[in-house]
Amino acid sequence: MSAPMKAMILAAGRGERLRPLTDETPKPLIEVGARSLIGHHLHALAAGGFEDVVINVAYRGEQIVAALGDGSAWGLRLHYSREIPGELDTGGGIRQALPLLGEAPFALISADVFTDYDYARLQERHHADAHCVLVDNPEHHARGDFGLVDGRLVDRDPRLTYAGIGVFDPRRFAARDTQRFALSVVIREALAEGRASGEHHQGEWIDVGRPSALEAARRAAERG
Template sequence: MKAMILAAGRGERLRPLTDEMPKPLIEVGQTSLIGHHLNALAAGGFEDVVINVAYRGEQIVTALGDGSAWGLRLHYSRETPGELDTGGGVRRALPLLGDAPFALISADVFTDYDYARLRDRADADVHCVLVDNPAHHEHGDFGLVDGRLIDRGPRLTYAGIGVFHPARFAARETQRFALSAVIREALDQGRASGEHHRGAWIDVGRPSALEAARRTAVRG
């Protein structure tokens, strides 16, 4: 199974840190935010990782190189900043991802989730990891009953971690669309599964969250 990391965002809420540096390269503990994902993917048995880049993307390419420092093979999908949104970014990267379901991870999160678990979902159509609702998203995204996503409460928050079949993106007629549109389509068709991760998870979108992630990294 291949994996993809979404790393094309601007990181507006972390300015001025992101004025000169893309958010995935911000240090959290002894490595960058995206470096934590690469370490976890390597530990989880992944070998090929696609990373989409846009805002200051060449800094990411230069910093990570071919991935050999992590024992990985990295492949880059370059975008124009703000052009494609999350779902469109995946669609652009499909030639690098192939025809089988792939793991999809947002570079914006910091977590102790075991990415090896995603490899057990190699036959998934759409599978989403959910977490308890953070304070800034208290109403959540999806319900979860018997391992299936539902559109009613009580709701949990999508963790930015999942497994997706590439056909879900290839079938979209527009270039720009959100990942949530793909998830909701699968949910409406009864094809979206999920699991509840109860361990560490932080959406590193605000300065306070970045500091919390740094404290967690030091303890870990």
């Protein structure tokens, strides 16, 4: 039996739109119900069969490390990739973490979202270099990101929104010769080469980027 897929959680952001709350508390540690925002992801990853999780940290990163520790509270092994705030962007942060992720495809999750998506689905074999979970477009992103046709990402309408959840081939990041670049660059390159797939999640999903969204996530957590 092959080893479980590794996962990475993007947790290096500043959380500007949630200030002043994030002036003292890094966004991933904001409480959403009985758990922190990142705690919900760790709980779901453990339930989904993951064992090793890489977390990139920058802004107030040591607070995150101190709060989560080695991951044993969730039955996980946590590994940290430390960054200088604002230096790498999402894609660059993933590229820096590749020594911790290894050479096999890995799951990628943004700490900024609250969702009931079943992370066990990410363990399924995907034949694309970029497999993206998509959701219905929220009000603040009404135009969406990508179309979806027969499980393939396409660059045409109607579009859905990238959920901040996916599976990626590390070679896509290792091949880049710049330190700072966005994840979207990698996705669009894979799409242009016919190497990007997707799925439509129609359950709970909230982009916790604004105070109103944080309150909505807290209400959703209370509903269970």
